[in-house]
Amino acid sequence: MARKVIEKLDCDGCLKKEGREVDAVMKLIIGPDEYHLCESHGEKFRSLIAEALGNTTDTAQSA
Numbered sequence: 203m204a205r206k207v208i209e210k211l212d213c214d215g216c217l218k219k220e221g222r223e224v225d226a227v228m229k230l231i232i233g234p235d236e237y238h239l240c241e242s243h244g245e246k247f248r249s250l251i252a253e254a255l256g257n258t259t260d261t262a263q264s265a
């Protein structure tokens with residue numbers, strides 16, 4: 203019998219900062235570091251990284 207295991211991941215940002223378990227909807231990998239993030243934390247990191255790289259065109263509309 204095959205059992206399907208669905209891996210559920212919590213947002214690292216919500217868990218570490220607020221102690222809340224929020225479903226992660228995206229993953230951020232930088233070198234050896236891997237983060238799982240909810241919608242709002244994900245968008246926050248996306249725009250931070252885009253800004254750091256000098257690309258603000260894509261993320262400006264999503265707010």
Ligand SMILES: [Zn+2]
Nearest residue numbers: 213216240243
């Ligand atoms: Zn979060």
